[in-house]
Amino acid sequence: MNAFASQDPRTPALPPVAAFDELDLPVAVRELLTELGVATPFPIQAATLPNALAGRDVLGRARTGSGKTLAFGLPLLVRTAGRRAESRAPRALILVPTRELAQQVADALLPYARVLKLRLTTVVGGLSIGRQAAALREGAEVVVATPGRLNDLVARKDCRLDRVDITVLDEADQMADLGFLDQVTEILDLVRPDGQRMLFSATLDSDVDQLVERYLDDPVRLSVDPSAAAVATMEHHVLQVHGADRFATATEIAARDGRVIMFLATKAAVDRFTAHLRGSGVRAEALHGGKSQPLRNRTLERFRSGEITVLVATDVAARGIHVDQVDLVVNVDPPADPKDYLHRGGRTARAGESGSVVTLVVPDQRKDVVRLLGDAGIRVRVTQVRSGEAELTRITGARKPSGVPVEGSAPSTEGAKRGGAAFRGMGTVPGKPGRAKNESRRAAEARKTAEARQAARIRKGR
Template identity: 85%
Template sequence: MNSSPRPDHSPRPAAADDLARPAGGTPALPPVASFDELGLPSAVRELLTAHGVVTPFPIQAATLPNALAGRDVLGRGRTGSGKTLAFGLPLLARTAGLRAEARKPRALVLVPTRELAQQVADVLAPYAGALGLRLATVVGGMSIGRQATALRDGAEVVIATPGRLVDLVERKDVRLDRVGITVLDEADQMADLGFTDQVTALLDLVREDGQRMLFSATLDRNVDLLVGRYLHDPVVHSVDAVTASVDTMEHHVLQVHGADKYATATEIAARDGRVIMFLATKASVDRFTAHLLGSGVRAAALHGDKSQPLRTRTLEKFRRGEVTVLVATNVAARGIHVDDVDLVVNVDPPADHKDYLHRGGRTARAGGSGSVVTLVLPDQRKEVLRLMGDAGLRPRVTQVRSGEAELSRITGARAPSGVPVDGSAPSAERPRRGGAQFRGMGTVPGKPGRAKNESRRSAEERKLAEARKAARVRRGH
């Protein structure tokens, strides 16, 4: 067991793809120290107090005065920093008193994933109800007929993923020419996922003189097209750099041997408390989840091939504690807020530093604390440390094996019970130190990750190609 002597969580200089600040001539309004300074409707103030929201987070303090004044806003703050209320409160306050005709909403929030759409809706629904505003959530994987009905009945605010909203526009179930306020949440991810054409097509349909707000945990040059084309003299607030790290978040790189990787991951999963574990592909998520269930760990899988109702039920079970381990692809890297998640584990390392930051952002939210652990094989160590350097982090690096005290000290790992969770088959994985790794389909016993008649070098080249492909198409969404 070897470990580097001193972890360093201090940010490094900003990455080359940091936000290019657009030119603007109008000075921004100064930030506020209290919600009382904003002139919010009394019903909204009462709800904020009832929910224990007393002091604005930095992104809220900086952007709310300008957004409430009708300015276009380009805002960046780390995940869990309160961006939803930063754009949601002004959107609702400025829409209050307006009434939507059938199929003609007055405000629009575009988000990249179904989970994020649901989270935004859950946060804004109480405030919208207090102001007499109707919300409609429009996402794929759910009944388009029901969504069309909600729009036909009239909804002042629509929260949507781009693809489904385009479908409804083409069906003439919705018109956007009355939309006066448009928000893009996680704008960079929509660009990364290839939604730029759909987003621009939708923005071309809303009122040209309307207010536009772009918010994200990372805003880089991928969104320059949207900023330059659609934001007019925007106020720019960047309360966290693209490489910012959370002071209350620890970062660990655990170097493991290939034959011990999944035994190590299994022991981490068997710890007390909630944990989110990220793997690269949908198939590996399903296989590892089945393995954990057979080992006695209450786990559930989340990825893009699951139906939306199933994904919603899975997240609710995780929130209630019926499931303690959420095994996921990058679909869970944004838009998932669950209290008391104090550990995130990258069983498979992320493709780039932005994915790392968003995965890690599922813990240490809104002032809480947590840890992010990344498992690496010896030949992955250099690349992962470079990736984390791009994220502005110098993690503690430790060599571990399953069953060791150091692994338990860092992660709370322990041996699983071995008693299958109801309805699952016993796992072939032995919960003892040095046991054979969990092997997925298409691998050869004793040759982790290698197909039949495949050399080690060929296997490594294939895995690298698969990882690059996954990075390009963002598999799992």
């Protein structure tokens, strides 16, 4: 079991458990765990649950997909059960960095909240603040929130936090990366000072350490090593492609069987490439911060249900989203830093499953990307590939797309042209925008030829 006991000599951690039956959980919760097929606790759950149920403050280090939600969620719900919330005054709070993660956490905990007769509501931006205020007025024992929207509701006096007994900060490092720490500290200053606090983070840098020192009281420190877990359950590939062939290579990977998430650097590039894929016969949809929250929710639901097989996204999708059976993540644009790589890769190989992460690079990106992955604790071998080759298929399952446009996409050359445009700005060093350096006339001509052939296939409906 890869969980480590408290490093605090004053109060040692309680030993981890091997089964949920070893815990003093309500019968209704144990029955629901069995009904949902949750048989054996994951390492972070086994280590956290005894301590959190005992009321200890917890500092948990674990990557996304390791089972954190139940690790903090079950103790929060069990310890809140029987405490009725007054209007506008919740009893337990879970803070997360993104809207999608808030919905995911709420969905995971709602069945347990119901059997414990607890009212749970979600408070996030992008949706009606009036409806969220109404839910708080009616009374909710548990609130899952993003910091900005919760602070808005507090400022409007639609929510007060002085009755909050248990507070969880999930993905604290992502909150720091997104610039939310000031909002988080405002919230923590309002909850009960003698309440229980649990903080979970994949990394414990200086910003997160400051939160720990200020708000956690003698926390038990528990860890599931994120780098070791990632390396153990993922394959990591760097595929070197010629700039002119990058477009066709990414398209063939997208046409594979199974769910795949593909990351690009900008919203415009995501939209262009998605339009091209749909015109080529790939069931793809775009996800980025420029989409409304209801549309983002619908897109994720269609991806989870299998109605679409390819999610083309900016880094917004790397922040805490969980979709089962995503066995491939493709960095069409290399990530800007090691944290971004780990967040993107965390969309696959979740909760003990296996998966692969593929990063496409042009020759002048190779050294920078290999160095970036080394900083992330990952060593890879670079493989040179071309579209249509057996080696590309072996690594990624790539195949030629059908060429039959997906319903709702225009069967014209426009999708191919716009998709090609999404790639003409690539070939950049991670984190440094710009076009591929010194592209030769021969490469440019080859690219135009490839795009023309793709457009011809679309026109012919192949």
